Amino acid sequence: MKEIKVNALSPYSVIVTSTNSQLNFWLEHKKLNRLFVITDDNVDLLYGDYFNSIKSKIIGKYVLKAGEESKKIETVLDIYRCLLKHNIDRKCTILAFGGGVVGDITGFVASTFKRGTNLVYIPTTLIAQTDSSVGGKNGFNLDGIKNVIGTFYQPSLVYVDVNLLKTLDADNFKNGMAEVIKYGFVLDDNLFRYIEQNKRAILEREIDKLKYIVAECIKLKAAVVEKDELDLGGRHILNFGHTIGHALETISNFKIMHGEAVALGMVYESYIALKRNLIDQDLLERLIKILKYFDLQTTADIENYNDFKQAILKDKKNVDSLLKIVLPVGLGRAIITTDVKVDTIIQNMKELSRR
Amino acid sequence: MKEIKVNALSPYSVIVTSTNSQLNFWLEHKKLNRLFVITDDNVDLLYGDYFNSIKSKIIGKYVLKAGEESKKIETVLDIYRCLLKHNIDRKCTILAFGGGVVGDITGFVASTFKRGTNLVYIPTTLIAQTDSSVGGKNGFNLDGIKNVIGTFYQPSLVYVDVNLLKTLDADNFKNGMAEVIKYGFVLDDNLFRYIEQNKRAILEREIDKLKYIVAECIKLKAAVVEKDELDLGGRHILNFGHTIGHALETISNFKIMHGEAVALGMVYESYIALKRNLIDQDLLERLIKILKYFDLQTTADIENYNDFKQAILKDKKNVDSLLKIVLPVGLGRAIITTDVKVDTIIQNMKELSRR
Incomplete structure (x- = not known):
């Protein structure tokens, strides 16, 4: 396990590991106790049980359709409404569990819902693990223009489990x-x-x-x-x-x-x-x-x-x-x-x- | 004229004055040269000529319908599209000219369009001048819930012209x-x-x-x-x-x-x-x-x-x-x-x- 500290305006840690068994420790350490998970249907199918050991911390889950097509305002609004239904407040943590699309949408939602909730990334693709989950950028597409709407918003924690890459398809x-x-x-x-x-x-x-x-x-x-x-x-x-x-x-x-x-x-x-x-x-x-x-x-x-x-x-x-x-x-x-x-x-x- | 400095994470100045004649100086001082104005139809009717002396800096204008009813995602999307049509980039400045509704919507748009443009507030109501244009909060309503979506985003400049209060209606x-x-x-x-x-x-x-x-x-x-x-x-x-x-x-x-x-x-x-x-x-x-x-x-x-x-x-x-x-x-x-x-x-x- 490696901890890499990112000294952004709000500093945070990136944990690089090959198991989900240290997740609870890091969530406790960062005092992140009530989680709402956003993922996509591919990841959910493969890793629906990934959070079994921290079940009591999970308030709810939103599963979006995998693919770039989901990076649109309609998805964002649908998630907002789901968060409202689950009474998510600013002290809750929204957790992105997926690749770039899930990360981009979740980061935007976390930065704008009630003017900002806590945010945790658990990236599942190689590109999200090495690139998009560090740096604080998020966004969605509008009228075919990629990432034209978005914010800079830093997570509280990035938990990188390279074991998740075992099931990644060859193209990704x-x-x-x-x-x-x-x-x-x-x-x-x-x-x-x-x-x-x-x-x-x-x-x-x-x-x-x-x-x-x-x-x-x-x-x-x-x-x-x-x-x-x-x-x-x-x-x-x-x-x-x-x-x-x-x-x-x-x-x-x-x-x-x-x-x-x-x-x-x-x-x-x-x-x-x-x-x-x-x-x-x-x-x-x-x-x-x-x-x-x-x-x-x-x-x-x-x-x-x-x-x-x-x-x-x-x-x-x-x-x-x-x-x-x-x-x-x-x-x-x-x-x-x-x-x-x-x-x-x-x-x-x-x-x-x-x- | 008074200059009040706000020491936010990104510090900025609030200018309190009673004329629009110092606006050009402050925009030059802050190197804000290409402006897009967002206002409402009431303010536009009364003060359509407010920016006459800095016409060459104004790229475009969006006029929304005055009132809380405009604080919704549809307005936000309409403004995004208008900004795209005007080729607004991150180095441009979006200027909020109005009361709380204009400020809230404009702040959100400026913080999310291309992950953040420059932002200037010229508040026209007493409540916006004394309260909402300082502090960096913005937002809009969703499903009847006030300000439930928004960000924290600091302006580059707040220009408070109390002369604008002369035409404010008694209720406001x-x-x-x-x-x-x-x-x-x-x-x-x-x-x-x-x-x-x-x-x-x-x-x-x-x-x-x-x-x-x-x-x-x-x-x-x-x-x-x-x-x-x-x-x-x-x-x-x-x-x-x-x-x-x-x-x-x-x-x-x-x-x-x-x-x-x-x-x-x-x-x-x-x-x-x-x-x-x-x-x-x-x-x-x-x-x-x-x-x-x-x-x-x-x-x-x-x-x-x-x-x-x-x-x-x-x-x-x-x-x-x-x-x-x-x-x-x-x-x-x-x-x-x-x-x-x-x-x-x-x-x-x-x-x-x-x-």
Whole structure:
């Protein structure tokens, strides 16, 4: 068991473990005694008995339909009404038990119901464990615009049980691995080498290996968000692969998964770095090799570069119309720049696709 | 002009003035250059030209229907869509120009749109100027439950122009005076005496007198909220008159105004204090006299004390079923207690009504 402290404006702990048996201890420790669980139907089917040993603390449960489609205002309102029915007050704790969608919706609900209840995350996917449950961001989609409504709201506790990853489907596992590789590639050369050296054991989901990479990613994320809690600049380093990736996700109408899009984005953005002599050919090849090992695609078939151009220019992360992009500069380091023109990006992408 | 600094987690300034001519200076000073205005149809009719001198900074405007009825999710969603249409980003500033309803809705929108834009309040009613625009609370109603959804979110600037009070209708003026008297009665004996001594000039809305009482209330509110930003206990002192007042408001189906209900609540709660020898008869009489001077009722006709009992027990401020009540202990001081039984409250109310 590892405890990682996140020094946000309201500090909190992330517990990394491989069992649910320490949950009661941590809830008692944080004085969280009355819980309302929000989960999705997939997780509920697999782990309906996860809270059996703390039954007396559970006031109620809301099960939403799994999938991005649930990230809408109608779900939020339905949950509010369910909380009212259960007489949930500000001293209660709302617990998110699921992946990114459950976490995003639950975080928003907890931050707005009666102006804020306690919040606990128990993330069940690799991407939620390593990325979305630390940082305090939540949100839902409106009129097809992703995460356009949301808040920054810190949990009281994040309880990461890597044993939950044993049942994760292959697509969601590789989706998470894209983000894990990203952390190593731009923030921590040791983590990247560890993934290269232990790739088989990770793919086979050996508990100790999972615990190590998950804990390392959380530490890296915590260090970045502590410096930029409200996402005003410094956090942008985590968007490596996302400038191009997010646009690819958009033009596919979100048919490709977030992690797959990020994997593609990382390759293209690294190629731009290579063209600028910021990294060498060998490093790009190592990135491509490890992504392929985890069954992630490394080139995209783009039918219409005009659609891509529209999408990349519309990204909500662009403020004052400047296109921000993260470029690696050697292993484990990266810079944020706004001086890459969108036409250069497209030209480089075409070039790489032809190779 | 007075500048009052509020030391919240994100500190901000409240400017108390009697002209709109300093607005541009303060917006420049705070680097707030692109504004989207949210107001209501009453204010818009009277003050449609208020921002004429800073026209170039205004990107757009949303006018909601005046009244509590607008404090609902449908209004919030309609505003989100309007902001999207105007391409509002996180660096823009959303400006609330109106009373409590406009402030509550705008604060919520600003705190949730793209996870938070800048926010400026220009309150136009006495109650918004002295109370609701400082403290960071916002919210809307759901299924008839007042302010049940909301956040804590601090503005970048509050610009209080008491000249706007010149056109305030008599009902809204006395509604605000109830809160002003409350501040003096439980927090500041000097302010209470000032109101007694200058009551005529205040009623006639002399600018200097308004500026003084508004600034004093803001200072008092700021001092209280600085110590309890998230409303976890200390802020409760501001709920003097509200335990009983809020229940009276509820059983009238919100036909009596908030300030009128608070005035009644203050009298009844002070009578409880008198019965406990916490204050003397003379102080109660002074409270009643000043409330009457400002045309506020001091006894209520309660038809059904059972409804009242239900309402007071359901108040969202009660945590763990304990009824919290604020009792004055001499002029300018008060205590928070949970040891007054609801039946004692009702018995005392009946007693006072019979006198």
